[in-house]
Amino acid sequence: MDVEEATTRVLDAAEEQFYERGIQAVGMDAIRSRSGVSLKRLYQCFPSKDHIVAAYLRRRDDRWRTQLAEYVREHGDTAEGAILAVFDWLSEWFRRPEFRGCAFVNSFGELGGVSPVVAETARAHKKAVGAYLRQLVEPLDVSDPDGLAAQLAVLVEGATVVAAVTGDLDAARTSRACAEALLDAAGR
Template sequence: MPINLQEKILQAASELFYSQGIRATGVDAIAKAANTTKMSLYKYFPSKDELVVAFLRKRDEDFRLWFVAQIDSKADMPKAKLLAIFDVVSEWMAIPEFRGCAFINAAAEFPLEGNPVHQVSAEFYDKFRGYIADLARQCGSTHPESLALQLSLLIEGAIVSEQMKRRSGAADQAKQAAILLIAGSLDGAPNTPLPTHNLQD
């Protein structure tokens, strides 16, 4: 089924925003990539900001569906799924087209919390942490929300590290830290940044 012009514009914008950056990508370049005119673009997206938000919302939906499917294909049990997250992230970061996380990048380009672009980016990570927290609850974690935040911070840090230096091994190191955090949370350990009693074992 051929895509319509609105979808074509959004697809072209998505590719350019992710590969080149949002502020560095002009409306002229998007219209050219979509083989259309600025007038047609503005018919569907009255402003560049609205196009950016549409890009992020589509990215949110597509990425989360893909990500959960990848996790489910690798593991059946909640604890295994928590660790599989790091394997999926590692595989994603290894692709040649990897340019970091679109939502981290967007939030950095639009740092004011009240900005719609920043808000959509923050919402993505709220939902992502909610997904992790749900798995943590199924595992019997004593502090599922805290564990979800800790694991999310490991993932976000690994993504930024890999963006700064390819083949950094950050995802593997993050997974090793996650193993300790998950074990501590399931053992009823205090909610600390790292379960130091496990590190000493």
């Protein structure tokens, strides 16, 4: 097994385990066992668990934001429609059987106070999501696009946390209604 295949298998196993069980609950042996990669090869790919965690979060960030942007491109035929499509995508994501909330909020809550890598990666993800929302707001003629984007980011985060913690799979729809009200108030 070459390094690229081993790396992919380790990250696949780590992502599944970390997202389902939490980072601290998953040891290197569980990742090795689930991935089928020898311990020697695993440590050649990732010198420590912190390296796996950082790679897992970066990979998840890339995939999550890519899936969101693709959905919005396909379903948002206007500037307002693109913004509202964010919440439609969230609604679909919440209904996936593997949904366990935001991996970045989960990892930050678990390790953000003691792991600079986790804290930095979680903050970078949230900043990137905020920048994406700001991009979606840009075509609108509103007086405070930064403020509107920040409000939308809070609605995204709130819906995700509510869905994960309470099991309310309609949280994205509730946030979508709030986003519509914000867009109306902003004078779309």
